[in-house]
Every structure is written in structure tokens, then in C-alpha cells.
Amino acid sequence: MRIGHGYDVHRLVPDRALILGGVQVPFEKGLLGHSDADVLTHALMDALLGAAGMGDIGKAFPDNDPAYAGISSLILLDRVMEKLVTAGLRVGNADLTVLAQRPKLAEFLPQMREKLAPRLGIPQERLNIKATTEEGLGFTGSGEGIAAHAVVLLEEN
Ligand code: MG
Secondary structure, eight states: OEEEEEEEEEEEEETSOOEETTEEOOOSEEEOSSSOOOHHHHHHHHHHHHHHTOOOHHHHSOTTOGGGTTOOHHHHHHHHHHHHHHTTEEEEEEEEEEEOSSSOOGGGHHHHHHHHHHHHTSOGGGEEEEEEOOTTOHHHHTTSEEEEEEEEEEEEO
8 A cells, every 4th residue: 555645725816716626615715826726636646646756746836837827727637637547546535625715615525535436546525624713823824825735545456
């Protein structure tokens, strides 16, 4: 078995859609980034690549490459999974945490699970997604940005 950790942050800005775990969440701001800036899926990809010993998403999908401008992070996740499958690895389970003061995310977590679990090749009960605030503290607390952590376990075929 191999364990991996991922962490990511994106800034909240006006006039952008807020995409988290592949789900568009209604909010007055969205995350700024070269792709769709899906911070949760980015943390997940970094955890997967980390566990596989394959570096990080910045190396896999450079943010100066126009091919990735505005791209859905779910497509990037599919590419990460292709690399893992090719390397003889499969996901055991994953545990994700989003840190956001606003908006309230609880009602959207089941949809995120539905979107992400099949892409990871696991049943939904092996993908846990949590959301928390940081009690008004720091950059997530002030609403400047949203952060996400991910931990995954990979198994060798
Ligand atoms: Mg990112």
C-alpha cells in the first residue's frame, strides 16, 4: 500500500464559477486559476500523484500550457487515473477536506462524492468528503480563498 497527501489553495474572486469536486456551487464568487480552479480536485490529484511517486499536478499539467486554460479538473483527474492504472495502481480509499468559511457546502458533498468516486474506480463509501470552516481565522476565514486537503491510499495490483 502507498499513502499520498495533497494540499491546494485558490483565491476567491468575483465573476468566476465556484467549482468544487466537479460540482458548480452557487456563490457570489469563484476560484481563480488557469483551469477551472477546482481546489478540491486539485488536492485529490496531488495526493494520487504523491502516493504514486509521480510528482505533482504542476509538473503533470503546467499552468503556462494553453491546453489547460479553463479545462475541467475532472478531465485532468481522468488523466491522472490513467497514469496510475498504467502503473498497476488502484485507489483503496480517499479522505478529502475542504476549508471554506462560505458558502455552506454540506448539501453539495453527496454530489461531489457521486462525481469523483467513479473516476477513482471506487464505491462511494470509500470516498469521504468533509467541509469545515476555520472559525473565521486566516485566509479561508476572511473569505480570501478556499483550501483543500486530500489523503489517499493506493494499492498495487
Ligand atoms: Mg490548484
